[in-house]
Amino acid sequence: MLDVIKEITIPSNGWVNDGGTYHFDLSVQDANENQVPVVSVSADSLPAAKAAEVSTVAQTLERKVRFWAKAPPGSDISATLALLYPKRGESAGGGQSYVLPTATDTRLGGVKIGESVNVSSDGTISVDREELMDDLVATDEEVRQVLDGIFD
Numbered sequence: 001m002l003d004v005i006k007e008i009t010i011p012s013n014g015w016v017n018d019g020g021t022y023h024f025d026l027s028v029q030d031a032n033e034n035q036v037p038v039v040s041v042s043a044d045s046l047p048a049a050k051a052a053e054v055s056t057v058a059q060t061l062e063r064k065v066r067f068w069a070k071a072p073p074g075s076d077i078s079a080t081l082a083l084l085y086p087k088r089g090e091s092a093g094g095g096q097s098y099v100l101p102t103a104t105d106t107r108l109g110g111v112k113i114g115e116s117v118n119v120s121s122d123g124t125i126s127v128d129r130e131e132l133m134d135d136l137v138a139t140d141e142e143v144r145q146v147l148d149g150i151f152d
Contacts, residue, residue: 003084006030007081012073031060055067
């Protein structure tokens with residue numbers, strides 16, 4: 001799941017009166033209820049957003065993002081929208097335990113160190129060649145035993 005960042009325009013018309021506040025549902029094809037919206041209003045749109053008291057909080061719904069304000073803005077508002085997926089595990093101060101994904105040929109992640117592989121205190125991975133060769137190469141005695149078994 002990839003996060004989405006896009007430029008948006010929050011229109012000045014189409015706001016719905018909720019009885020004291022207004023909301024507007026902006027159609028965003030990539031949006032879903034599992035995402036966390038982060039909105040950054042562009043500098044040239046700050047006066048209109050401030051005058052309408054557009055909330056700094058937004059909500060993702062299926063294929064749309066909901067915005068709230070005290071009044072409809074006097075002009076369209078340009079902004080950048082980031083739709084973030086909550087990460088599994090711990091974020092700074094999150095209080096959850098982090099689960100490192102398993103590494104694959106296309107994804108960074110955790111690996112387990114197997115036999116004949118060592119990790120130093122600074123995280124350097126190395127292979128003990130002698131130990132590896134002992135594990136992989138047959139000794140003269142092992143070769144004799146195999147040959148004796150074949151030619152008996």
